Amino acid sequence: MKNIIIGTAGHVDHGKTTLIKALSGIDTDRLIEEKKRGITIELGFAHIPNDAGYNIGVIDVPGHEKFIKHMLAGIGGIDFVLFVVAADEGIMPQTREHFEILNSLGIDDGIIAVTKTDMVEEEWLEMLLEEVNDYFKGSFLDGKPVIPVSAATGEGIEELRSEIIAKCDRPDKRREEKELFRLPVDRVFTMQGFGTVVTGTLMDGSVKVGDDIIIYPEGTKARVRGIQTYGKDTEVAVAGQRTAINLSGVSKEDIDRGDVAAYQDAVTVTNMIDAEISIFSSTDKVVLNNSRVHLYCGSDEVLCKVILLDRDALSAGETAYAQLRLEEPAAVRRGDRFIIRFYSPVITVGGGRIIDALPVKHKRNRPEILAGMEVLSHGQVSEIIYAKACERRFVRQKELASELGLLGHEMAAAAEDGISSGSLIVLPDDTIVSDSKFIRLKDDTEMIINDYHAGNPLSDGIPRQELLSRLKERWFTDDDRLVQAVLKHLMAQGFIEDRGKSIAISGFSIEYTDEQKALKARIKEMYAGAGIEMIKNDEIFALYKDGRIIRAILEDLESDGVIYKVNPSYYIDKTAWDQAVRVAGSFDDTFTLAEYRDRLGTSRKYAAEFLPAMDKAGVTVFDGEKRRVVK
Numbered sequence: 307m308k309n310i311i312i313g314t315a316g317h318v319d320h321g322k323t324t325l326i327k328a329l330s331g332i333d334t335d336r337l338i339e340e341k342k343r344g345i346t347i348e349l350g351f352a353h354i355p356n357d358a359g360y361n362i363g364v365i366d367v368p369g370h371e372k373f374i375k376h377m378l379a380g381i382g383g384i385d386f387v388l389f390v391v392a393a394d395e396g397i398m399p400q401t402r403e404h405f406e407i408l409n410s411l412g413i414d415d416g417i418i419a420v421t422k423t424d425m426v427e428e429e430w431l432e433m434l435l436e437e438v439n440d441y442f443k444g445s446f447l448d449g450k451p452v453i454p455v456s457a458a459t460g461e462g463i464e465e466l467r468s469e470i471i472a473k474c475d476r477p478d479k480r481r482e483e484k485e486l487f488r489l490p491v492d493r494v495f496t497m498q499g500f501g502t503v504v505t506g507t508l509m510d511g512s513v514k515v516g517d518d519i520i521i522y523p524e525g526t527k528a529r530v531r532g533i534q535t536y537g538k539d540t541e542v543a544v545a546g547q548r549t550a551i552n553l554s555g556v557s558k559e560d561i562d563r564g565d566v567a568a569y570q571d572a573v574t575v576t577n578m579i580d581a582e583i584s585i586f587s588s589t590d591k592v593v594l595n596n597s598r599v600h601l602y603c604g605s606d607e608v609l610c611k612v613i614l615l616d617r618d619a620l621s622a623g624e625t626a627y628a629q630l631r632l633e634e635p636a637a638v639r640r641g642d643r644f645i646i647r648f649y650s651p652v653i654t655v656g657g658g659r660i661i662d663a664l665p666v667k668h669k670r671n672r673p674e675i676l677a678g679m680e681v682l683s684h685g686q687v688s689e690i691i692y693a694k695a696c697e698r699r700f701v702r703q704k705e706l707a708s709e710l711g712l713l714g715h716e717m718a719a720a721a722e723d724g725i726s727s728g729s730l731i732v733l734p735d736d737t738i739v740s741d742s743k744f745i746r747l748k749d750d751t752e753m754i755i756n757d758y759h760a761g762n763p764l765s766d767g768i769p770r771q772e773l774l775s776r777l778k779e780r781w782f783t784d785d786d787r788l789v790q791a792v793l794k795h796l797m798a799q800g801f802i803e804d805r806g807k808s809i810a811i812s813g814f815s816i817e818y819t820d821e822q823k824a825l826k827a828r829i830k831e832m833y834a835g836a837g838i839e840m841i842k843n844d845e846i847f848a849l850y851k852d853g854r855i856i857r858a859i860l861e862d863l864e865s866d867g868v869i870y871k872v873n874p875s876y877y878i879d880k881t882a883w884d885q886a887v888r889v890a891g892s893f894d895d896t897f898t899l900a901e902y903r904d905r906l907g908t909s910r911k912y913a914a915e916f917l918p919a920m921d922k923a924g925v926t927v928f929d930g931e932k933r934r935v936v937k
Contacts (some may be wrong), residue, residue, distance in 0.1 A: 308359065308360050308361070308474065308478065308546075309360075309363070309480075309544060309545070309546030309547045310360055310361065310362050310363070310385050310386075310474045310546060311363045311364075311365065311383060311384045311385050311507055311547075311548065311867045312354075312362065312363070312364045312365070312367050312368055312384060312387070312388050312470065313364075313365045313367060313384035313386075313387050313388070313413075313548060313861050314364070314365070314386065314387070314388050314390060314406040314621075315367065315381065315387050315388035315389050315390065315405070315408060316389055316391060316392075316401055316408075317390075317391075317392070317395065317398035317399065317401045317403060317404075318402065318420060319392070319505060320343070320390045320392035320395065320401075320422075321390060321392055321421035321422055321457060321789040322366055322367070322388075322390045322392060322397070322421075323350065323366055323911075324421075324457040325362055325390060325419060325421055325455065325457050326350070326352050326366050326915060327352075327457070328455075328457040328460070328463050329354050329364075329463065329466070329467060329470070330351075330352040330353060330354045330355070331355075331365060332352035332353070332435055333589055333707070334677075335568070338526040339818075341775060346924045347766060350365070350367075351363065351364065351365060351366070351379055351433070351535055351548055352364045352366065352457055352503075352888065353406055353548070354467070354470065356467075356471055357472065358471045360471065360474045360544075360781075361535070361547060362470065362471075362474060362537060362548065363507075363536065363548035364384075364388075365381065365384060365507070365548070367381055367640075373558075375379070377773050378407065378602040378645055379405065380382065380543075380605075381386045381411065381413075382490075382602075382604060382605075382643060383407070383490065383506075383507035383509050383604070384413065384507075385415070385476070385479075385546070385564055386402070386413065386415040386416045386417070386476075387408055387412075387413055387416035387474055388413075388416065388417055388470070389405070389408075389416050389417070389418045389419070389422050389447060390419050390421055391416075391418065391419075391421070391434075391438055392421050392422045392771050393420050393422045393423045393425065393426045393430070393434050393454070394422050394425045394426050395423065395440070396437055397437060397438070398404050398436050399497065401441075402588060403444075403654055403664065405445070405447075406586045406588065406654070407645055407654060407657065408446075409445070409446070410584065410586075410643065410644075410645055410656060410657025410658065410930070411634075411645065411657060411883075412643050412659070413446065414448065415450070415476070415793040416446070416447050416450055417450060417451045417452075417456050417466070417469050417470065417471065417485060418438060418447060418451065418452045418453070418464075419440065419453050419466055420438060420452060420453065420454045420455065421455055421456070421457065421751070422456065422458075423455060423456045423461060423462070424456040424458050424459050424461065427579070431454060435452060435454070436724065436733050437605070438452060440451060444911065448880055451469045451473075453465055453466045453469060458924055465470050466795055468492055471555065472687055472795070473585050474628060478546070480509070480510060480545035480546045481510050482510075482511060482512050482545045483511055483512075483713060484511055484512050484513075484569075485511065485569060485572065485713055486504065486510040486511035486545075486569075486572060486713070487508070487510065487511030487512060487513045487519070487572060488508075488509050488510055488511065488566050488567070488568040488569075488572050488573055488637075488639070488698070489504070489507070489508050489509065489513070489549060489566065489568070489587075490506050490507070490509065490565075490604035490605040490606065490752055491504045491505070491506050491521075491561060491562070491563055491564065491565045491567060492505060492507075492562070492563055492605040493505040493506070493563065493567065494558055494561045494563065494565075495558065495682075497855065498640040499554070500531070500532070500552050500576065501531070501552065501553070501554060502552070502553045502554075502557055502558050502560075502561065503549045503550055503551065503552050503553070504550070504551050504553060504561060504565075504567055505548070505549065505551075506530040506548075506567070506605060507546075507547075507548055507549070508543050508544065508545050508546065508547050508548075508549045509543060509545065510545050510711075511544075511569070511572070512528060512542055512543065513533070513542070513549075513551070513567075513663055514530065514533070514542040514543075515530050515531070515532060515533055515541050515542075516529070516530060517529070517530045517569075518530075518687060519553075519565075519567050519568060519569060519606045520568060520569070520841075521556060521560065521561055521565050521575055522565060522566045522568055522575055522637035523565070523566075523575040523634075523635040524560070524565070524639045525559050526556055526558070526577070527550075527556075528550070528554065528555045528556040528567075529553065529554045529555050529556060529856065530550035530551055530553065531552040531553060531554040532551070532554075532580070533549065533550070533551055533552070534549070534550040535547045535548065535549050535550075540836050546817065548767060551567060551930070553567075554928065557781045563605055563606075564604070564605050564606030564607060564608075564636075565606075565637070566606075566637040568603065568637070569799060571704065571705070571708045572708065573638060573639055573664040573708070573711050574637070574638055574639060574640075574664050574708060575636070575637050575665055576632070576635065576636060576637050576638060576663055576664050577618075577631070577632045577634075577635050577636075577661055578629060578630065578631050578664075578665060578828045579627075579629070579632070579636075579638065579660050579662065579664075579666075580627070580629055580630075580660070580661050580662035580667065580679065580682065581627070581628055581629075581644070581658045581659060581660050581661060582625060582626075582627055582628075582659050582661055582679075583612070583620070583625065583626060583628050583656055583657070583658035584612070584623075584624070584625040584653060584656050584657065584658060585621060585622050585624055585626075585655055585656040586619050586622065586623075586654070586656050587818050588620050588622070589620050589653075589655050589656070590618065591622075591653060591655045592619050592620070592621050592622075592904060593612055593620040593646075593655060593656070594618065594619050594620075595612070595613065595614040595617070595618050595619065595779070595895075596612070596615075596669075597611065597649070598610070598611055598612075598649040599612055599646045599647060599648060599649055600646065600647040600648075600649065600652060601630060601644055601646055602644055602645040602646075602647070603638055603642055603643070603644035603645075603660075604638070604639075604642065604835070606636055608632050608633060608634050608636050609632070609633040610630045610631055610632045610633060611630070611631045611633075612628050612630060612646070613628055613629040613630070613668070613670065614626055614628050614670070615627045615628060615629060615668060615670050615672075615675060615676060615679065616670070616676055618672060622655075622926050623798040625659075627679040627683070628658075629665065632827065638660055638708050639660070639663060639709075639711045640660055640661065640662065640663045640709055640711055641659065641660060641661075642660045642663075642836050643657065643659055644659075644660065645657040646658070653851055654821030655733060655739045655828045658823050659677065659683075659740075661683045662682050662694075662709075663681040663709050664701075664709055665697075666697055666698055666785060669933075675714050677806060678693055681693045687710065687712070687862065688720050688721070689722060690710065691706065691710075691717075691721050691724065691730070691738070692724055692730060692740055694709075694741050694767065695724075695730055695738050695740040695743065695792070696740040696748065697752060697765070697852065698782070698787055699741075700737050700739070700781070700783060700785070701737065701738065702736040702737050703717055703718070703721070703732065703736050703737075703738050704717075706738060714794040719736065720840060722731075729740055729741050730758040731795070733788070733789040733791035733792060733794075733795050734790075734794050734795065735787045735788055735790070735791035737788055737791060743911040744795075747781070747792050748796060750777065750780055750781070750799065751773075751777065751792070751793070751796060751802065751813065752801075753828045754776050754777065754780070755768050755773065755809065755810065755811055756767070756811065758773075759810075759811075759814065761773065761935075762859030763852060764816050764822075764854065764855060764859075764862075765808065765812070765815060765816075765858060765861070766805055766808055766810055766815075766816060766858075766861060766862060766865055767803070767805045767808030767809050767814070768807050768808055768809060768810070768865070770807060770808060770811055772790050773793075773809055774786065774790070776855035777789045777792070780882060788856045793809065799826075799864040800812055805865060805898050810907050816858065816863055817919065817926065822855055825849065825850055825855070826862070829846060829849070829856075829863070830863060830868055830869075831859075831860055831866070832846070832876065833863075833869050833879040833882075834881075835878050836878075836879065836882075837879060837882045837885075838878070838882045838885065838886060838906065838907075838908050838912060839908065839909075839912065840872065840874075840876045840877070840912055841876070841877070842875055843860075843875055843876065844873075846860065848876075849875055860877060860895065862936040863877075864877070867880055872915055872919045873919055875913065875915075875919070876915055885906075886906060886916050886920075887920065887925055888918075888935075889905050889906045890902060890917075890920055890926055890935055891925075892905065893905075893934075893935060895934070896932035896933060896934045897923060897932060897933060897934075898931070898932055898933075899913055899914060899917060902916075902917060902933075917933060921932075921933070924936060
């Protein structure tokens with residue numbers, strides 16, 4: 307069955323709740339105080355029975371100005387609005403406020419119900435209908451059905467029901483792919499015998515009994531114990547349904563209105579968002595740079611500061627790019643709509659759309675920043691991916707897909723042209739970077755290695771760990787996997803070489819003075835002449851006053867395969883080492899140190915150095931008494 311969510315809107319006491327009861331048979335005012343005062347305070351929920359094959363859920367919102375924040379918690383997830391204007395009062399303050407809120411939230415369709423027609427004369431009603439049509443002219447409600455109704459007499463109720471059902475035959479903009487599941491929580495309570503229950507409008511995706519989900523922004527894990535939609539138990543709930551989820555593994559105290567129930571990584575938890583914001587044309591308030599405001603997104607409310615990126619003030623009817631710096635984390639997705647209200651007095655002044663759910667911190671009045679905002683707001687998905695891949699912050703493909711509300715295969719398809727052309731590069735750890743950003747990473751790596759070479763001219767490269775540490779510091783990251791991935795890609799390009807414990811620019815070689823070249827040749831000859839009779843390092847270091855030069859020569863000879871490091875005290879000519887290994891391999895069975903010494907034709911002193919080195923190299927295995935060669 308197709309799922310549709312309708313939201314009411316309109317001034318307090320214009321008959322929204324009574325109208326919903328006439329359509330559904332359900333009184334959405336459930337609180338004692340609501341009954342006592344005769345006004346809606348909290349969100350109310352109903353569903354409209356029909357034979358057309360639709361699940362029609364209704365969210366009844368408060369009309370009183372004191373409860374606007376409750377109205378905002380429910381109105382954002384609707385498919386279309388049932389806008390209510392009372393015939394005896396006409397356009398009133400919350401009529402205007404609700405209408406501007408709907409505009410800011412991107413609601414694009416609806417029906418206007420003119421209620422309480424039994425309380426006015428026909429001539430008055432005709433004038434009121436004209437006033438209503440004039441007020442909504444040029445808006446998304448211009449030309450939409452205007453139905454005079456009376457819940458008291460039943461006049462117009464069936465006509466309104468028919469218009470609602472006809473309106474349900476509309477393209478479904480919600481996505482039902484399971485991975486996108488998210489449900490902004492607008493109620494949380496405990497039911498005896500069941501435990502914790504959350505309710506909300508299922509915005510995207512689907513969820514089933516037994517699924518493991520996360521409550522964001524805290525990241526609390528929970529399991530779906532049961533599901534109800536429209537008062538009936540079900541195994542699966544899908545996008546567009548009013549849904550109640552019974553959760554296990556989490557208590558009521560762990561969840562608040564404004565939290566989001568979602569699958570792992572289906573939303574972005576952030577303390578900062580980039581947005582395009584607009585100020586209501588009817589307001590006399592001005593939003594100044596660095597203003598503190600209330601932000602309402604989904605069912606959440608959080609305080610934030612508005613950083614205007616190209617001006618000092620935003621006035622009525624104006625639109626601008628801004629960075630909103632939140633005082634508490636929020637779970638959102640790019641493209642989400644929001645409303646802003648003044649911090650004090652708490653008056654609704656505007657709204658906007660999230661264009662980046664996890665931005666870097668921006669400086670103001672920078673043309674390049676504003677140009678990037680334009681891409682994020684109006685660009686193609688491939689252009690947005692490239693813009694994000696250019697940022698200082700590193701992001702993996704999976705994370706970026708989550709930020710953009712894309713499935714993995716959609717992300718891959720959107721990035722494919724850029725990867726094929728080389729404008730986008732996917733590193734071995736799945737980090738995605740632009741070509742220009744990778745050039746900067748390459749330049750940083752080259753600079754650090756060359757700087758090390760300049761200070762250590764007789765070292766064959768920078769120690770791997772030192773390079774990793776310096777790159778992490780330069781790139782403001784603690785992610786070892788990321789830095790290793792950059793180096794691996796540079797090696798695959800042939801730009802740098804892995805020399806074991808060190809890394810060097812490809813083709814780099816140590817430049818010795820004539821004196822040092824002669825010393826290197828002498829040391830090489832000494833090892834060749836000694837054969838299996840090893841020379842202790844102390845004897846080699848005694849040849850020259852600067853131990854750094856000796857150390858560099860030994861490392862260079864080892865790297866060239868001329869000598870082999872037996873242990874920290876001894877090197878040996880590589881040919882002699884190969885001979886020592888062959889002798890060990892000549893034994894058909896286990897052998898002792900003495901047997902090996904005799905067959906190699908050396909002293910016990912040297913044999914006792916060789917065999918532990920072979921154990922360490924995996925050539926032989928020692929059981930405490932004898933050794934055997936590993937085949």
